[in-house]
Structures are given as structure tokens and as C-alpha cells.
Amino acid sequence: MCDTLIAAPSATADGVALLAKNSDREPNEAHHVIALPAADHPPRSAVRCTYIEIPQAAHTYAVLLAKPFWIWGAEMGVNEHGVAIGNEAVFTKMPYDRDPGLIGMDHLRLALERAAAAREAVDVIAGLLARHGQGGNCGFHKKLVYHNSFLIADPREAWVLETAGPHWAARQVRGVYTISNGITIGSEWDLASPDLVGHAVREGWCKERDRFDFAGCYSDRIYTPLSACRRRQGRTSALLAQRQGQVGVGTMIDALRDHGGQSEWRPDRSLLGGQVCAHASWGPVRGSQTTGSIVCHLHPEHPTLFVTGASAPCTGIFKPVWLDAPLPDAGPAPTGTYDPQTLYWRHEVLHRETLRDYGRIALYRDERDKLEQAFVAEALAAAGAPAAERGALAARCAARADEAERRWQERISREPVRARRGALHTAAWRAFNRQARMPETLG
Numbered sequence: 001m002c003d004t005l006i007a008a009p010s011a012t013a014d015g016v017a018l019l020a021k022n023s024d025r026e027p028n029e030a031h032h033v034i035a036l037p038a039a040d041h042p043p044r045s046a047v048r049c050t051y052i053e054i055p056q057a058a059h060t061y062a063v064l065l066a067k068p069f070w071i072w073g074a075e076m077g078v079n080e081h082g083v084a085i086g087n088e089a090v091f092t093k094m095p096y097d098r099d100p101g102l103i104g105m106d107h108l109r110l111a112l113e114r115a116a117a118a119r120e121a122v123d124v125i126a127g128l129l130a131r132h133g134q135g136g137n138c139g140f141h142k143k144l145v146y147h148n149s150f151l152i153a154d155p156r157e158a159w160v161l162e163t164a165g166p167h168w169a170a171r172q173v174r175g176v177y178t179i180s181n182g183i184t185i186g187s188e189w190d191l192a193s194p195d196l197v198g199h200a201v202r203e204g205w206c207k208e209r210d211r212f213d214f215a216g217c218y219s220d221r222i223y224t225p226l227s228a229c230r231r232r233q234g235r236t237s238a239l240l241a242q243r244q245g246q247v248g249v250g251t252m253i254d255a256l257r258d259h260g261g262q263s264e265w266r267p268d269r270s271l272l273g274g275q276v277c278a279h280a281s282w283g284p285v286r287g288s289q290t291t292g293s294i295v296c297h298l299h300p301e302h303p304t305l306f307v308t309g310a311s312a313p314c315t316g317i318f319k320p321v322w323l324d325a326p327l328p329d330a331g332p333a334p335t336g337t338y339d340p341q342t343l344y345w346r347h348e349v350l351h352r353e354t355l356r357d358y359g360r361i362a363l364y365r366d367e368r369d370k371l372e373q374a375f376v377a378e379a380l381a382a383a384g385a386p387a388a389e390r391g392a393l394a395a396r397c398a399a400r401a402d403e404a405e406r407r408w409q410e411r412i413s414r415e416p417v418r419a420r421r422g423a424l425h426t427a428a429w430r431a432f433n434r435q436a437r438m439p440e441t442l443g
Contacts, residue, residue, distance in 0.1 A: 021294055028336045033307050052100060083154045088179050090163070098145055101135035104147075111150075141336075346402070349438075353409055359418070
């Protein structure tokens with residue numbers, strides 16, 4: 001499960017649009033941040049997506065992608081024109097296509113590679129749905145199929161696009177808007193697929209056309225409630241609404257780290273979860289965690305991105321990167337097996353050690369905040385500097401964050417575990433660790 005947030009220029013403190021997202025995947029489904037250059041492609045060439053080939057565009061834009069390591073597409077990213085997109089799984093009454101096809105993450109990457117504005121990205125995804133549909137397994141170890149919603153922003157405007165099989169509706173966003181794992185568009189939209197209302201009427205989901213509600217008619221009645229999407233989407237909306245006109249990078253980071261405002265929150269105490277900053281546990285609906293996070297500051301001339309490159313934003317640090325500057329060295333591309341040479345798995349040691357007694361996060365939380373606030377201030381001040389200078393700054397921030405996380409891991413490992421986890425939660429994490437071949441000391 002995931003959460004994506006947008007603050008349009010009218011809602012931010014500096015008049016710059018912001019998009020943020022937590023990507024929630026299986027705990028061992030390592031997150032990978034990559035940058036790909038613009039490219040020209042020969043006529044009649046094809047591109048291989050996660051499962052299928054489709055016709056390639058004549059030109060693709062440079063993109064930065066934050067993605068599950070095994071998927072061609074991405075859960076979130078930005079392109080050279082400042083178009084940023086985050087996607088969400090949504091569960092609907094429409095049948096799911098289980099045969100290999102284009103998955104939502106493929107739609108996202110294709111839109112970033114082909115659209116120079118948010119409105120154009122809506123058209124790209126709508127066109128892909130019409131030609132290729134959406135379908136195929138989206139899970140890593142556990143098979144999972146779903147439909148998709150998207151928040152799409154550029155420096156000037158933002159859109160929400162939500163789908164149910166081949167059907168879709170889109171609405172321009174003003175102010176702040178958040179999505180989770182449920183359809184949010186009701187009876188008002190700006191664009192829609194031709195048969196959106198007619199199909200619902202024929203299926204008996206809506207008795208009268210003038211009473212049609214997209215979310216009410218198309219949402220399923222089991223997985224949507226179990227995803228706790230209404231709770232999470234309500235929480236993120238409230239957090240941004242409280243800061244309307246003053247939203248900044250720090251506001252977005254705080255929202256992505258949110259545990260529901262509970263000062264004594266513990267990851268082993270809930271069957272359904274429901275927190276924006278997600279941690280896996282025992283149970284059929286708690287098999288995922290936040291594996292990566294991004295905040296996009298979409299300045300019209302020099303967008304600045306802040307990424308964790310790793311799980312659980314509450315235990316990690318958002319670090320600056322730029323699409324036109326070299327990315328910091330994060331080690332080899334990660335896989336689903338523990339590898340201390342990679343950023344994702346080095347951080348996972350800190351995260352999983354913290355989860356053994358979550359109260360120990362107090363040993364490094366303040367230092368995390370101070371270091372991160374310095375990164376954000378330095379990065380935004382340097383956003384207009386030459387690419388080489390910004391690349392060097394990104395590398396320094398990444399190195400400082402890596403060194404800090406090593407110290408924190410050593411610090412909390414020396415601290416006794418006082419608040420022991422519940423038995424089922426402990427058993428779940430021992431299974432995750434065995435599957436990833438994590439060090440036995442984290443059991």
C-alpha cells in the first residue's frame with residue numbers, strides 16, 4: 001500500500017509545487033533509484049516493459065526513477081521537464097487481467113519518458129490504457145494484481161487520474177490533494193473515458209446516470225476497506241490542509257513519516273496497520289512496508305529531489321539528488337537478498353534493529369532531523385548552481401547520511417531491548433530476515 005501527496009504552487013510557502021510519495025512493497029523488495037538519459041529511437045522500434053513489448057516513442061525524455069528493483073517501471077519519478085508522478089494500487093469491481101501486460105508502474109515510467117507536462121501525461125496513460133490495458137502480477141514473492149491511480153504534477157499544474165480496468169477519470173488538482181489505495185474521484189471530474197458512466201449503469205452499480213459517483217460505483221467492498229486507505233488518505237489530507245499556504249519540503253517529509261500522531265506508537269500493536277509510514281508485521285494485510293520515499297520540489301528551472309533510497313522514512317534520511325547531476329554511489333543494484341554493499345540493505349540493518357524495540361529511535365531521531373534539515377537547506381540554496389557542484393553536494397550528503405546511520409545502528413545495538421515485540425510480529429520479522437538472508441543477530 002502507498003500514499004502520494006501534492007501541494008500546488010498556491011498551497012506552498014515558496015510558490016513551488018511539491019509532490020511526495022511513500023512506496024510500500026514487501027520488506028525484501030529492495031528499492032532502487034536510477035537516472036536514465038534522454039534518447040532517440042529508430043522508427044518501428046519496440047521497448048520491453050516488465051512483461052511485454054510495445055512500440056517505442058521516437059524520443060524519450062531523461063528520467064529519475066524510484067522503483068522496485070525487479071520492475072521495468074517505477075512507483076515514482078520525475079523527468080527533465082519537471083513532470084513528477086506517483087502511483088497507487090486501487091481495488092475495483094472490474095475484473096483483473098492476470099495475464100502479463102502493462103502494469104501501473106510501466107504506465108508511470110512511459111508517461112514520464114513521453115510527456116512534457118502533467119496534462120500530457122494524463123493523455124499518455126489514457127492512450128496506453130486504450131491500446132494495451134493494464135494487467136499482470138505486481139507482487140514480488142506474493143502475487144498481487146490491481147488497478148491504478150496516479151497523482152501527476154509539473155511546475156504549473158497537477159492532476160489526479162484514477163482507473164478501473166479500461167475505465168478512468170481525471171481531475172485537475174488545486175491546493176492540496178492526496179491519494180492512497182482507493183478511488184477518490186466522485187461525481188465531478190474534468191476528463192473521463194467514454195463509457196465510464198454507461199458501463200456502471202449496465203452493470204447495475206448505478207441506477208441513474210445523474211447520480212453516478214466513480215468511487216461509489218467502481219470501488220470493491222473488501223480490499224479497499226482492508227487497505228485502510230480512507231484512514232491514511234484522510235490523515236495526509238488533514239496534515240497538508242493544516243499547512244495550506246505554508247507547505248514546504250519539511251511538511252511533506254513529516255507527512256511521509258507519520259504514524260497517526262501517536263507519540264507511543266509501536267509497530268506490533270495493529271492488525272491492519274493504517275499508518276502512512278508503514279512497517280510490515282504479521283497478517284494478510286501487513287505484509288508490506290515503506291521501501292522508499294521521495295519529495296519533489298518542482299521549481300520551474302531547477303527541480304530538486306529528496307530521496308531516502310531505502311525503507312522506513314522514520315528511520316532514514318531524505319538526501320538531495322538532481323536529474324542533471326550524477327547520483328551518489330549507492331553500491332551495486334540491489335536484489336531481494338541482503339547485500340551490505342548496497343544502500344538499501346545497509347539501511348535495512350538499522351531499520352530492523354530499530355524495530356526490535358521501536359522506542360530506541362529516540363537515540364537518533366533528533367540528530368536525524370538536524371542533519372536532514374541541513375541537507376534540505378543546502379540543497380535548495382544550491383539548486384541553481386552548476387551540475388558538477390550539485391552532484392558533489394549530493395555525494396557529500398549521501399556520505400554523511402551513510403556514516404550517521406552506521407553510528408546509529410551501533411548505538412542502538414548496545415542499548416538493551418526493553419519493550420519486546422509481540423510473538424506474531426517477532427515471528428513475521430524472523431521469516432522476512434531468513435528469506436533475505438539477513439544477519440542472525442536481527443532475529
